[in-house]
Amino acid sequence: MTIDPTGATDAHAASSTPDTNLGHGAAGARVADRLREAIIDGAFPPGTRIRQEDIASQYAASRAPVREALRILESEGLITRVANAGAWVSRLNLAECEELYRVRERLEPLLLSMNVPLLTDVDITNLSDLAHQMERAADVEEFLALDRTFHMTTYAAAETTMLRTTVVRLWNRTHHYRRAFTGAVRADDEDTAVHLDHHMLVAAIRRRDTDEAEEVLHRHIRRTRMGLERHPEIFEN
Amino acid sequence: MTIDPTGATDAHAASSTPDTNLGHGAAGARVADRLREAIIDGAFPPGTRIRQEDIASQYAASRAPVREALRILESEGLITRVANAGAWVSRLNLAECEELYRVRERLEPLLLSMNVPLLTDVDITNLSDLAHQMERAADVEEFLALDRTFHMTTYAAAETTMLRTTVVRLWNRTHHYRRAFTGAVRADDEDTAVHLDHHMLVAAIRRRDTDEAEEVLHRHIRRTRMGLERHPEIFEN
DNA sequence: AAGCCTCAAATCGGATCCAATACAAGCCCT
DNA sequence: AGGGCTTGTATTGGATCCGATTTGAGGCTT
Numbered sequence: 401m402t403i404d405p406t407g408a409t410d411a412h413a414a415s416s417t418p419d420t421n422l423g424h425g426a427a428g429a430r431v432a433d434r435l436r437e438a439i440i441d442g443a444f445p446p447g448t449r450i451r452q453e454d455i456a457s458q459y460a461a462s463r464a465p466v467r468e469a470l471r472i473l474e475s476e477g478l479i480t481r482v483a484n485a486g487a488w489v490s491r492l493n494l495a496e497c498e499e500l501y502r503v504r505e506r507l508e509p510l511l512l513s514m515n516v517p518l519l520t521d522v523d524i525t526n527l528s529d530l531a532h533q534m535e536r537a538a539d540v541e542e543f544l545a546l547d548r549t550f551h552m553t554t555y556a557a558a559e560t561t562m563l564r565t566t567v568v569r570l571w572n573r574t575h576h577y578r579r580a581f582t583g584a585v586r587a588d589d590e591d592t593a594v595h596l597d598h599h600m601l602v603a604a605i606r607r608r609d610t611d612e613a614e615e616v617l618h619r620h621i622r623r624t625r626m627g628l629e630r631h632p633e634i635f636e637n
Numbered sequence: 638m639t640i641d642p643t644g645a646t647d648a649h650a651a652s653s654t655p656d657t658n659l660g661h662g663a664a665g666a667r668v669a670d671r672l673r674e675a676i677i678d679g680a681f682p683p684g685t686r687i688r689q690e691d692i693a694s695q696y697a698a699s700r701a702p703v704r705e706a707l708r709i710l711e712s713e714g715l716i717t718r719v720a721n722a723g724a725w726v727s728r729l730n731l732a733e734c735e736e737l738y739r740v741r742e743r744l745e746p747l748l749l750s751m752n753v754p755l756l757t758d759v760d761i762t763n764l765s766d767l768a769h770q771m772e773r774a775a776d777v778e779e780f781l782a783l784d785r786t787f788h789m790t791t792y793a794a795a796e797t798t799m800l801r802t803t804v805v806r807l808w809n810r811t812h813h814y815r816r817a818f819t820g821a822v823r824a825d826d827e828d829t830a831v832h833l834d835h836h837m838l839v840a841a842i843r844r845r846d847t848d849e850a851e852e853v854l855h856r857h858i859r860r861t862r863m864g865l866e867r868h869p870e871i872f873e874n
Numbered sequence: 875a876a877g878c879c880t881c882a883a884a885t886c887g888g889a890t891c892c893a894a895t896a897c898a899a900g901c902c903c904t
Numbered sequence: 905a906g907g908g909c910t911t912g913t914a915t916t917g918g919a920t921c922c923g924a925t926t927t928g929a930g931g932c933t934t
Contacts, residue, residue: 425720475712483662484925496798506743561733699889721895
């Protein structure tokens with residue numbers, strides 16, 4: 401994995417390449433990477449106020465790179481800034497989250513279709529393993545991590561300038577709500593469909609059936625979107 | 638028009654709302670707006686080096702807001718920065734441009750579908766007028782402006798958090814190449830299809846036939862993409 | 875008692891200053 | 905004579921300082 405210089409990727413979520421952000425001229429990106437990871441991991445839930453001075457001292461930097469980091473994360477949609485007032489971790493309402501999911505429904509099948517011909521047999525074996533591990537995942541956090549790795553593996557083969565970056569950012573923006581949703585739904589049987597989808601997806605990829613893979617993924621995402629609509633309480637407060 | 642606070646829109650192309658960027662705490666956005674417009678208008682073609690000091694003195698600002706502007710435009714994909722080296726107006730090769738067009742093929746029909754039910758009869762009359770004006774457009778620049786207004790009118794009715802912004806940015810990134818392409822093709826008869834598409838689109842919208850509108854738009858964009866593939870010389874140098 | 879206004883502290887944005895890096899020209903060496 | 909290294913200059917990145925704006929608290933008025 402480790403993909404792209406425009407601000408978001410890695411198996412986990414973040415970083416503009418794992419250790420390019422070390423020398424001079426990268427403090428902003430470094431801070432952005434750490435902050436992004438903290439937000440996605442849930443350390444700063446939506447609505448949290450982000451004060452420049454706090455972040456600066458916490459990450460041993462001056463306010464200048466922190467401000468750069470905030471602008472980076474703003475452009476990724478993870479935080480919301482208002483002039484002379486401050487920055488907050490972005491909060492989504494149900495309609496906004498639905499919009500992001502509708503975009504994902506269109507973009508991810510495209511990205512997948514560009515990858516199906518390029519995935520190796522090793523990749524496919526890994527995907528199959530991941531699909532099985534997910535069924536046995538102990539808790540929500542483990543499931544989310546496996547799910548992310550599964551789909552990102554599915555997207556990692558093709559060279560893209562911006563499509564993969566865009567998709568990763570969509571995942572990042574919705575991660576908090578996916579966590580809440582998964583927690584609310586895990587017991588239900590709507591979650592068995594998720595695993596069926598994953599296995600169907602692996603099978604379609606193995607057969608190099610791009611069209612079916614696209615359709616399965618589209619339905620997969622759409623089902624989650626419709627699940628969200630049945631759990632509006634996630635977006636309350 | 639005038640739509641959105643996240644970095645790109647307006648009938649023309651730019652601006653985070655027409656004059657919000659005046660007071661304190663908006664110098665960066667103001668510079669970004671002007672620079673974005675200059676790039677789109679062709680004043681700075683792809684590959685042009687952008688020096689912070691130049692922009693600062695040219696726009697009567699200090700280097701700090703210029704750097705913010707550069708980061709904004711980088712996040713929009715309009716310029717490319719490399720640490721300790723500088724910033725250049727982004728250049729696309731054929732493959733990258735194709736990728737952006739494939740993304741547009743998927744996203745714009747979605748955005749359109751959200752707008753078809755909301756467009757007013759006045760909007761539709763305007764669209765019809767624009768479609769006719771385009772057929773009589775005197776030069777490439779006028780055609781491009783009308784085309785942009787036409788499609789943006791088509792997208793302006795629905796409230797979206799990020800989809801419209803995304804689409805506008807895709808337009809901005811490809812504008813230079815659309816200009817070159819239109820110039821190269823205007824005489825050909827592949828350009829009559831463009832006008833037929835526009836009229837079919839207006840008719841479908843008038844009938845509130847969302848599905849047909851989506852299909853027409855999809856083919857419209859795909860045809861341009863395939864046209865680009867026949868003119869690789871646009872991307873040489 | 876509730877709402878509005880005033881005032882002050884906290885925080886953000888912008889300008890300037892200094893350090894670090896990259897690019898280029900010139901020199902030396904082979 | 906050509907290529908690689910070194911040094912110098914231009915440009916960017918980061919830190920600090922200062923001015924502008926917001927917001928919260930307290931008191932006053934109605």
